[in-house]
Amino acid sequence: MREIATAPLTPDAFAPFGDVLDTSGAPEKLINQGLCGRYHDRARLDFGGGRAGISLFDAKPRSLPYRLDMVERHPEGSQAFLPMSEHPFLVIVAPDVGDRPGTPRAFVTAPGQGINLHRGTWHGVLTPLHAPGLFAVVDRIGDGSNLEEHWFGEPWMVVEG
Ligand SMILES: NC(=O)N[C@@H](O)C(=O)O
Numbered sequence: 001m002r003e004i005a006t007a008p009l010t011p012d013a014f015a016p017f018g019d020v021l022d023t024s025g026a027p028e029k030l031i032n033q034g035l036c037g038r039y040h041d042r043a044r045l046d047f048g049g050g051r052a053g054i055s056l057f058d059a060k061p062r063s064l065p066y067r068l069d070m071v072e073r074h075p076e077g078s079q080a081f082l083p084m085s086e087h088p089f090l091v092i093v094a095p096d097v098g099d100r101p102g103t104p105r106a107f108v109t110a111p112g113q114g115i116n117l118h119r120g121t122w123h124g125v126l127t128p129l130h131a132p133g134l135f136a137v138v139d140r141i142g143d144g145s146n147l148e149e150h151w152f153g154e155p156w157m158v159v160e161g
């Protein structure tokens with residue numbers, strides 16, 4: 001089976017697909033009498049005619065090697081995954097090539113990192129690697145399914161890089 005090796009998640013590598021949310025570097029603002037660093041406005045959100053919603057996902061942990069059969073995208077809006085634990089999770093994305101996913105990329109987050117997928121980015125579903133798979137999810141609430149799936153003719157196997 002064709003394989004994809006994981007790589008560490010970095011803002012540069014993820015830039016074509018979305019935003020990495022973490023507290024690396026200095027905060028843009030110090031607030032609350034200097035007792036809190038505000039890492040300000042770090043994601044490009046898009047709710048395309050709907051509204052922003054916050055949902056909680058309680059997802060079953062998976063493990064590597066991980067069989068990838070499908071990626072999906074949300075044509076109407078962005079989708080942010082904010083872990084409510086310090087565990088790394090698996091992030092799979094793929095470029096759009098003629099309205100179909102190209103070769104997927106697999107990233108493993110650093111503890112505490114979250115992601116925001118830009119509108120229309122092909123991605124694997126939320127994939128925790130450790131319990132609890134508890135995430136806050138910020139995405140579009142609105143009409144329509146806002147969901148397009150692509151099932152691979154031949155699955156990919158995601159292996160540890
Ligand atoms: N379907 C849903 O709400 N979640 C997926 O979009 C996902 O990316 O996990």
Ligand code: NI
Pocket residue numbers: 072074079123125
């Ligand atoms: Ni999704």
